Amino acid sequence: xxxxxxxxxxxxxxxxxxxxxxxxxxxxxxxxxxxxxxxxxxxxxxxxxxxxxxxxxxxxxxxxxxxxxxxxxxxxxxxxxxxxxxxxxxxxxxxxxxxxxxxxxxxxxxxxxxxxxxxxxxxxxxxxxxxxxxxxxxxxxxxxxxxxxxxxxxxxxxxxxxxxxxxxxxxxxxxxxxxxxxxxxxxxxxxxxxxxxxxxxxxxxxxxxxxxxxxxxxxxxxxxxxxxxxxxxxxxxxxxxxxxxxxxxxxxxxxxxxxxxxxxxxxxxxxxxxxxxxxxxxxxxxxxxxxxxxxxxxxxxxxxxxxxxxxxxxxxxxxxxxxxxxxxxxxxxxxxxxxxxxxxxxxxxxxxxxxxxxxxxxxxxxxxxxxxxxxxxxxxxxxxxxxxxxxxxxxxxxxxxxxxxxxxxxxxxxxxxxxxxxxxxxxxxxxxxxxxxxxxxxxxxxxxxxxxxxxxxxxxxxxxxxxxxxxxxxxxxxxxxxxxxxxxx
Numbered sequence: 001x002x003x004x005x006x007x008x009x010x011x012x013x014x015x016x017x018x019x020x021x022x023x024x025x026x027x028x029x030x031x032x033x034x035x036x037x038x039x040x041x042x043x044x045x046x047x048x049x050x051x052x053x054x055x056x057x058x059x060x061x062x063x064x065x066x067x068x069x070x071x072x073x074x075x076x077x078x079x080x081x082x083x084x085x086x087x088x089x090x091x092x093x094x095x096x097x098x099x100x101x102x103x104x105x106x107x108x109x110x111x112x113x114x115x116x117x118x119x120x121x122x123x124x125x126x127x128x129x130x131x132x133x134x135x136x137x138x139x140x141x142x143x144x145x146x147x148x149x150x151x152x153x154x155x156x157x158x159x160x161x162x163x164x165x166x167x168x169x170x171x172x173x174x175x176x177x178x179x180x181x182x183x184x185x186x187x188x189x190x191x192x193x194x195x196x197x198x199x200x201x202x203x204x205x206x207x208x209x210x211x212x213x214x215x216x217x218x219x220x221x222x223x224x225x226x227x228x229x230x231x232x233x234x235x236x237x238x239x240x241x242x243x244x245x246x247x248x249x250x251x252x253x254x255x256x257x258x259x260x261x262x263x264x265x266x267x268x269x270x271x272x273x274x275x276x277x278x279x280x281x282x283x284x285x286x287x288x289x290x291x292x293x294x295x296x297x298x299x300x301x302x303x304x305x306x307x308x309x310x311x312x313x314x315x316x317x318x319x320x321x322x323x324x325x326x327x328x329x330x331x332x333x334x335x336x337x338x339x340x341x342x343x344x345x346x347x348x349x350x351x352x353x354x355x356x357x358x359x360x361x362x363x364x365x366x367x368x369x370x371x372x373x374x375x376x377x378x379x380x381x382x383x384x385x386x387x388x389x390x391x392x393x394x395x396x397x398x399x400x401x402x403x404x405x406x407x408x409x410x411x412x413x414x415x416x417x418x419x420x421x422x423x424x425x426x427x428x429x430x431x432x433x434x435x436x437x438x439x440x441x442x443x444x445x446x447x448x449x450x451x452x453x454x455x456x457x458x459x460x461x462x463x464x465x466x467x468x469x470x471x472x473x474x475x476x477x478x479x480x481x482x483x484x485x486x487x488x489x
Contacts, residue, residue: 026052026055026057026058030051053086053087054089054140062098063095072102080104080105080108083099084096084099084108084133085133085136088137088142089136089142090140090142091137091142091143093144097148108129138172138177139171139174141169143174150181170224170225170233170237171224171228182218226256226259226260227263228263229265231265234260234268255302257273257300257302258302258305259306260272260303261310262309262310262311263306264312265312269307269321273299273303273325301341304319304341305338308342308343309348311349315355319362336365339364340365343365343366344370346359347375348375352380352382356375360391371387372387372395373396375387376400377406377407378407379412379414381415384419404427404429404430406433407430408427408429408431408446411437420449427457432462435462435478440471443477444477453482454482458478458482458483458484459484460483463478463483464486
């Protein structure tokens with residue numbers, strides 16, 4: 001970027017600061033501040049001087065900092081992974097190639113898993129450092145960087161968890177990157193790669209590698225787009241498959257229908273199900289192939305689960321419409337276990353009590369232990385009180401103990417207090433899970449209300465969890481409670 005030094009120097013300092021706020025971050029640190037010493041002294045705040053590696057950095061400036069191997073030798077393994085990921089997200093191809101030419105980074109990108117690097121606990125869904133870079137570039141919409149990473153020199157390790165990479169691009173709404181990934185995925189599936197064929201065959205037996213791989217890619221992308229409520233992206237993805245779209249939905253209609261019912265609006269859900277599962281409006285059930293009828297029923301069942309647990313304000317309308325369609329077309333699939341699953345989905349929501357009351361009025365199987373356990377696990381106190389007090393639900397001991405443990409892990413103190421008031425003794429795992437979750441207040445309450453000495457409810461595992469998390473308040477509490485210590489090896 002070219003700046004007029006004389007014009008900028010005549011600007012008041014507050015106006016200059018406002019101008020800098022509207023420029024890309026690195027244009028200030030690596031451009032505007034370098035125009036003169038006066039500008040450098042005027043723009044001296046941390047947000048002016050910080051270089052953001054996830055944004056484009058001029059190759060000359062990048063090479064001056066990271067060009068020589070000595071500059072990166074002091075970096076830890078995690079720092080090198082972070083540098084690679086941020087450089088890929090910036091989209092500046094020369095900068096990434098500069099790192100790739102260095103021996104340590106080249107070997108890093110060729111590793112097939114984090115265990116080879118001694119860093120298996122890296123917090124990422126990607127299975128390789130290369131995939132971490134591709135996901136970052138796809139999520140940032142860096143088309144040229146993605147093209148570089150999909151070249152044959154890199155392609156040997158990229159396809160194992162492509163849904164992670166596709167998810168980043170779909171979630172960010174980058175259609176061009178999704179199309180590039182889809183084309184590369186089809187090309188990889190069409191090559192005589194036995195490992196790829198075996199991987200595809202394990203997912204969908206009997207399908208050709210090319211068709212299977214592209215179908216699986218689209219299934220993953222469709223679910224992600226529907227989950228984030230991006231109706232435009234869903235329609236665009238549906239168009240990519242052309243005439244084979246119906247077969248795609250037969251194979252994966254349940255996931256798409258459930259995510260669309262949960263995150264998209266009622267008009268689009270109506271459009272999706274009528275378009276792909278009803279056929280024409282006047283079509284009778286007997287006119288559709290048996291395979292399509294089975295897929296239609298599964299899709300409606302999945303859609304009911306998604307609608308009952310939808311965070312959208314029109315969730316009631318979705319449920320009513322699905323039930324009406326079931327009754328009008330005589331499908332008979334939205335009953336029994338299906339309605340119970342819908343209640344379980346509703347029990348996870350923040351307004352679970354209201355939803356369960358509404359569903360009970362319409363004949364849904366609300367009064368069951370499974371629904372109550374789900375409400376306990378997610379800390380829905382009002383729903384638990386409604387189920388236990390008004391409907392007389394009794395928690396099954398094994399499932400209830402697991403639900404209480406999950407609630408303790410999440411720190412759901414009010415719902416545990418409600419169960420304790422009703423004399424439910426399902427707290428055998430609660431203390432240890434509460435320690436694992438780092439909830440000091442909850443652990444204090446449990447040790448106070450549970451019978452017997454506090455050490456009776458503690459184990460060496462609890463102390464180990466506190467040490468691993470470096471939770472000093474928790475460690476002090478456990479020591480005061482005479483928690484058993486791990487045996488020295």
